[in-house]
Amino acid sequence: MEKAIQNVMKKIDESWEEEVQFTQALVRFPSTQGNEEGVQRYIKNKLVEMGLKVDMFDINISKINKLPGYSPTEWDYSVSPQVVGVLESPQKKGRSLVLNGHVDVVPLGTERYWTRDPWGAEIEGDRMYGRGSTDMKAGVAAMIYAVKAIQQAGIKLAGDVILQAVTDEEGGGNGAVACLERGYRGDGCLVPETFGQKILVGTGGIIWLRTVVPGIPSHPMAGLQRTNAFDNALYLIQGLRKLEEEMNLVRHPSCAHLEHPINFTVGRIAAGDWPAMAPDQCVFTTRVGFYPGTTIEEAKERILEHMAGVVREHPYLKDNPPEFTWTGIHCEGCLIDPETDFLRLLAKVHREITGSEAETMYSPGSADHRFWPLYYGLPATCYGPNGGNPHAHDEYVELPSMLETTKVYARFIMDWCGVL
Numbered sequence: 001m002e003k004a005i006q007n008v009m010k011k012i013d014e015s016w017e018e019e020v021q022f023t024q025a026l027v028r029f030p031s032t033q034g035n036e037e038g039v040q041r042y043i044k045n046k047l048v049e050m051g052l053k054v055d056m057f058d059i060n061i062s063k064i065n066k067l068p069g070y071s072p073t074e075w076d077y078s079v080s081p082q083v084v085g086v087l088e089s090p091q092k093k094g095r096s097l098v099l100n101g102h103v104d105v106v107p108l109g110t111e112r113y114w115t116r117d118p119w120g121a122e123i124e125g126d127r128m129y130g131r132g133s134t135d136m137k138a139g140v141a142a143m144i145y146a147v148k149a150i151q152q153a154g155i156k157l158a159g160d161v162i163l164q165a166v167t168d169e170e171g172g173g174n175g176a177v178a179c180l181e182r183g184y185r186g187d188g189c190l191v192p193e194t195f196g197q198k199i200l201v202g203t204g205g206i207i208w209l210r211t212v213v214p215g216i217p218s219h220p221m222a223g224l225q226r227t228n229a230f231d232n233a234l235y236l237i238q239g240l241r242k243l244e245e246e247m248n249l250v251r252h253p254s255c256a257h258l259e260h261p262i263n264f265t266v267g268r269i270a271a272g273d274w275p276a277m278a279p280d281q282c283v284f285t286t287r288v289g290f291y292p293g294t295t296i297e298e299a300k301e302r303i304l305e306h307m308a309g310v311v312r313e314h315p316y317l318k319d320n321p322p323e324f325t326w327t328g329i330h331c332e333g334c335l336i337d338p339e340t341d342f343l344r345l346l347a348k349v350h351r352e353i354t355g356s357e358a359e360t361m362y363s364p365g366s367a368d369h370r371f372w373p374l375y376y377g378l379p380a381t382c383y384g385p386n387g388g389n390p391h392a393h394d395e396y397v398e399l400p401s402m403l404e405t406t407k408v409y410a411r412f413i414m415d416w417c418g419v420l
């Protein structure tokens with residue numbers, strides 16, 4: 001076994017340059033929501049070239065909309081295919097493993113605030129820059145090259161390895177739900193989100209709330225305007241902020257160490273057609289966080305109850321109430337026991353490869369790993385390279401950490417699935 005491991009590590013080192021180039025190719029696809037087909041075809045070709053059993057398919061809403069974890073989204077999935085490649089074990093005596101990474105990336109924001117080409121995958125020192133580099137194409141490349149090294153070393157695994165490249169992680173997670181529905185579950189799932197080589201043991205709940213705020217259009221000569229939809233929206237946003245602070249006063253034990261674990265982000269707002277005309281409507285969408293242990297229904301109830309109180313206090317909105325709609329991600333919080341076989345094995349492999357103890361982490365965000373433990377009773381976590389600025393300008397991944405992570409994946413696959 002020791003010799004086999006050494007062989008695989010050598011293969012990873014030898015193909016490191018190729019792995020970096022593959023990551024650059026992935027980052028150069030601007031795979032924002034609805035634009036993932038190019039990168040998915042590229043990954044599919046790679047998996048075919050590696051001789052895996054490859055399946056490319058679309059998300060079929062009618063097949064998944066009754067499943068737990070489904071998010072009621074509003075966008076079109078016909079242009080966002082999923083790709084699965086299976087390295088089949090000749091004997092299937094061991095445990096199988098899913099490695100699941102997403103290829104969808106969030107938008108750039110205002111491009112001129114980037115100091116690097118967001119789609120250039122430029123390398124400077126130890127860093128590769130670009131949207132999607134750390135979130136999470138480096139992880140996707142690392143999981144593929146870990147499997148490739150095992151193949152190149154001539155090793156036969158005792159269990160199947162199932163590579164999944166999914167979309168919609170940023171918007172809901174329905175790509176992963178579709179893979180699970182199609183039967184690609186494995187006996188455990190590792191998601192290579194780039195969380196600084198820490199082992200994820202907890203994530204928060206997330207829902208998106210769209211608020212449509214009414215107002216009355218008027219000419220400035222009408223005098224003091226108390227019905228401007230934009231002002232009404234600002235009032236409601238302050239109401240949401242109050243709830244956010246209230247929720248942060250209580251600390252869930254899993255994130256007692258975090259300064260501000262519950263986060264509301266107003267990510268989108270639109271109103272108005274003309275500077276001298278009060279807008280008749282303002283629409284804004286808020287990402288709302290909540291603690292694990294709270295159900296989605298409980299979270300919704302609490303928010304609506306709080307906002308009903310806020311609306312009642314407003315002279316115009318109390319008679320002209322805003323509309324609240326839940327759109328996009330419906331994600332429950334998820335706590336993972338670090339003492340399960342799966343996580344203990346990952347910690348052991350991390351120690352063997354890096355020579356240091358793995359830290360665990362709680363994220364107020366979430367990831368696609370959650371479906372496995374929450375709804376299928378299967379172990380899962382996230383572990384991936386170090387990087388910075390996800391969902392911000394000048395996103396980057398650290399290449400030495402990516403190389404080390406590729407080795408951790410390869411060794412973890414060999415230990416979890418077993419070697420024949």
Ligand SMILES: [Zn+2]
Nearest residue numbers: 135136169193
């Ligand atoms: Zn991600």
